Amino acid sequence: MDIQSLSRRFGVNAERGKGGEFPVFLESVKNRRVLLLCDLNTRPLSAPIRTAMEGAGCAVEELLFEEKEPVADEKTVLSAMQAGKRADYLLAVGAGTLNDIAKYAGFRLQKKSGVFATAPSMDGFASGVTPLIEGGRKVTYPAQVASDILIDLNVLSAAPKLMQGAxxxxxxxxxxxxxxxxxxxxxxGESYNEEAASLMREALSACEQTVPALVRGERAGVEALMDALLVSGYAMVVAGNSRPASGAEHHMSHFLEMDFLSRGKPIPLHGVKVGLGTMVSLYLYHTLSGRAGSAGCEKVVAAAKALPPVSYVEDILRSLGCPVRFAEIEVSKDTVRRMLFEAYKIRDRFTILTLYNESGLMKGAADEIMDRFYS
Ligand SMILES: [Zn+2]
Incomplete structure (x- = not known):
């Protein structure tokens, strides 16, 4: 997997540098007005790239979200759009949320955007879609692919271990x-895109191979993980939507996210919630064949045979310090149970959760899942 040529194919400058040295990016924004988006966590990391941009003649305006963990909602998007009107380019310093805000605001303003990545915590860096919170609900909108993804391995390696696990x-x-x-x-009969799927399989195998290096805390592990996250984003670009990257486990994560928001509690990392959902999905796939009422599901049972056991994912997540039980992220039993029955309604996208709910199988599976994965 050659990440540089793959990035070029998608028109993305995925540039490696350190201490603000990103010559390709700096040349492209030279003498322009740049809006720098950061939050209280990422602001300290923005100094080198800010200094480098000013050295290249950029007029840099900073938009600081005065929170440790802002949410990509109407309020933050609006403030980014208002400040972005005065700029030629929007650069997020962050990971999931700030990147989402910058690429959506840039898309709406028809201005280029990019990200200085601060943690290898999710796969949205290179994707062309943006999940946003609207009226307390999670909605995914089209956005633009980042023009520049700036990667400083010293910064990524210093990110909290849990973010790498996510x-x-x-x-x-x-x-x-x-x-x-x-x-x-x-x-x-939904259309399936082989190229997107095989690109995603590459990301998957690159990530799986790098787990031991990540556990040992090696930089090479972080580098390979970041590459896998970028490839995953490109797979979404090829598919034209997030289908290859988001299924039942993401719907479960989104459901939980809305619960945290409604309670005004800090939201656990996207990849942490998705990891929990992945274990539930695998469990549903693997136990389908033994269930009363699963007649007619032979094709699904056959597809499940290619999936790894739950314990495979569970062991990896645990080795990276990620929660493997819902109770660990402080969500109630009642919410997790409702998630099993309601998360599939979040999007009109057929998944294993849709199958279980529409065929009445979830009633028999819910207690097992609560016993196995709640605490
Ligand atoms: Zn995701």
């Missing part, structure tokens, strides 16, 4: 998303 969780999830997509193609 990145791995977001990639391991693809085992399930790809299977959800495949069974939807088989059962509902």
């Amino acid at each position: 990145g791995v969780g977001d990639i391991l999830a693809k085992e399930c998303c790809l299977t959800d997509w495949k069974i939807s193609a088989l059962l509902t």
